[in-house]
Amino acid sequence: MSVAKRIIPCLDVDQGRVVKGVNFLNIRDAGDPVEVAKRYDNEGADEITMLDITASHETRDTTYKTVESIASQVFIPLTVGGGIRKLEDIKKLLRSGADKVSINTSAVENPDFVKEAADKFGSQCIVVAVDAKSINDSPDSWEVVTYGGRNRTGFDVLEWTQQVTEYGAGEILLTSMDRDGTKEGFDNKLVSSVSSGIEIPVIASGGVGNLNHLIEGIKIGGAEAVLAASIFHYSEYSIREAKEAMRDAGINIRL
Amino acid sequence: MTQVVVIDYGMGNLHSVSKALEAVADTEKITISSALDVIKKADKLVFPGVGAIKDCMDALSLDLKETILEEIQKKPTFAICVGMQMLLESSEENNGVKGLNVLDGHVKKFKAFKGIKVPHMGWNKVKFLKDHFLLRNIPESSFFYFVHSYCCLSSKDALTETAHGENFISSLAKDNIFAVQFHPEKSQDTGLELYKNFLDWRV
Numbered sequence: 527m528s529v530a531k532r533i534i535p536c537l538d539v540d541q542g543r544v545v546k547g548v549n550f551l552n553i554r555d556a557g558d559p560v561e562v563a564k565r566y567d568n569e570g571a572d573e574i575t576m577l578d579i580t581a582s583h584e585t586r587d588t589t590y591k592t593v594e595s596i597a598s599q600v601f602i603p604l605t606v607g608g609g610i611r612k613l614e615d616i617k618k619l620l621r622s623g624a625d626k627v628s629i630n631t632s633a634v635e636n637p638d639f640v641k642e643a644a645d646k647f648g649s650q651c652i653v654v655a656v657d658a659k660s661i662n663d664s665p666d667s668w669e670v671v672t673y674g675g676r677n678r679t680g681f682d683v684l685e686w687t688q689q690v691t692e693y694g695a696g697e698i699l700l701t702s703m704d705r706d707g708t709k710e711g712f713d714n715k716l717v718s719s720v721s722s723g724i725e726i727p728v729i730a731s732g733g734v735g736n737l738n739h740l741i742e743g744i745k746i747g748g749a750e751a752v753l754a755a756s757i758f759h760y761s762e763y764s765i766r767e768a769k770e771a772m773r774d775a776g777i778n779i780r781l
Numbered sequence: 782m783t784q785v786v787v788i789d790y791g792m793g794n795l796h797s798v799s800k801a802l803e804a805v806a807d808t809e810k811i812t813i814s815s816a817l818d819v820i821k822k823a824d825k826l827v828f829p830g831v832g833a834i835k836d837c838m839d840a841l842s843l844d845l846k847e848t849i850l851e852e853i854q855k856k857p858t859f860a861i862c863v864g865m866q867m868l869l870e871s872s873e874e875n876n877g878v879k880g881l882n883v884l885d886g887h888v889k890k891f892k893a894f895k896g897i898k899v900p901h902m903g904w905n906k907v908k909f910l911k912d913h914f915l916l917r918n919i920p921e922s923s924f925f926y927f928v929h930s931y932c933c934l935s936s937k938d939a940l941t942e943t944a945h946g947e948n949f950i951s952s953l954a955k956d957n958i959f960a961v962q963f964h965p966e967k968s969q970d971t972g973l974e975l976y977k978n979f980l981d982w983r984v
Contacts, residue, residue: 597800623800625967
């Protein structure tokens with residue numbers, strides 16, 4: 527036996543409010559990130575990821591406050607991403623109660639930032655988020671993209687994930703931009719190619735439409751963890767249902 | 782009133798640890814401090830640690846190190862993650878670092894087995910090797926949250942073990958010292974129960 531596979535719900539937060547149409551029953555304020563995080567915690571989420579999609583300078587203090595209130599009420603790991611550009615941003619988030627931070631664009635623009643961050647705060651809290659898009663619709667070559675896929679970087683995803691691993695990343699959050707929002711399932715070829723090339727855990731993201739997709743991400747993709755937003759937000763499935771389905775498929779899960 | 786001091790030497794997720802302790806505290810007062818007199822006056826100590834072990838050891842000033850060594854011999858002490866590793870004899874991380882040598886055992890890098898990811902990150906089962914007051918109300922093979930790349934493989938102070946490719950020691954206990962490799966503050970209700978037991982612990 528070894529460590530259990532993880533299910534990570536992701537909250538997209540805009541100016542302190544959860545977006546993407548949360549539709550929970552028995553929740554007083556569905557837009558309140560703290561309420562939603564508590565709900566996921568109760569359902570058995572293994573971790574929570576919060577993505578600050580505004581990430582503008584003006585709303586930064588709201589983010590720290592949100593992180594602080596989630597962290598003082600929810601006792602599972604919390605990863606925060608969005609707009610992290612400086613070591614000071616990481617320090618403030620960790621001080622507010624985040625356990626890990628997810629770095630995306632600033633890693634691509636300045637790879638040394640990953641090294642500096644891992645040296646200063648430890649690899650355990652540095653997640654590098656990688657948005658991948660297939661090159662000319664090829665099934666086995668991917669390029670790192672930024673700004674929601676609008677900007678192509680020319681970096682090969684497999685080389686990039688190996689490089690940031692060497693630089694001290696503790697984990698890779700891998701999103702397929704070809705699959706994101708499609709509900710067709712993860713790009714498992716991408717997930718397994720990245721995962722087999724590095725020693726650190728890979729979180730699969732982008733494309734989940736049903737519980738079978740989560741199972742495939744682990745069994746076919748070889749991911750250590752699966753991240754999903756909309757299937758949980760719209761209460762299509764609860765996290766407990768997802769975990770039961772994974773357990774029934776023979777996956778080592780915490781239940 | 783029982784004073785519980787979380788030792789602040791610049792390393793460790795102090796906020797999470799103290800929030801979790803506060804969540805289960807009854808009359809106990811939880812304080813984060815690096816002041817020697819506060820640590821000396823404390824009834825119980827919590828010794829966290831995160832990141833590289835060399836950075837953690839280097840972050841302890843000589844005064845603080847002496848005070849910690851003196852105080853943890855006589856007070857109920859709870860060490861977490863790298864805090865636990867620092868209490869052992871040595872670690873092979875950072876080309877070899879001497880520990881505080883309070884507990885038996887050495888720290889080694891996880892072996893890379895096929896399909897075993899390092900860091901060991903996530904929820905894993907904790908198997909009891911002995912009984913202990915702090916395991917009160919905690920079911921055998923409960924899940925706790927781990928994040929680490931180095932581990933202790935054997936110790937005469939071992940209390941629980943966990944498997945990740947190979948079996949390693951996930952907690953140790955000796956006299957008034959209790960030390961865990963995992964993060965109770967991130968281990969939901971089971972982790973809080975462990976902290977509750979620590980607050981109730983009379984040595």
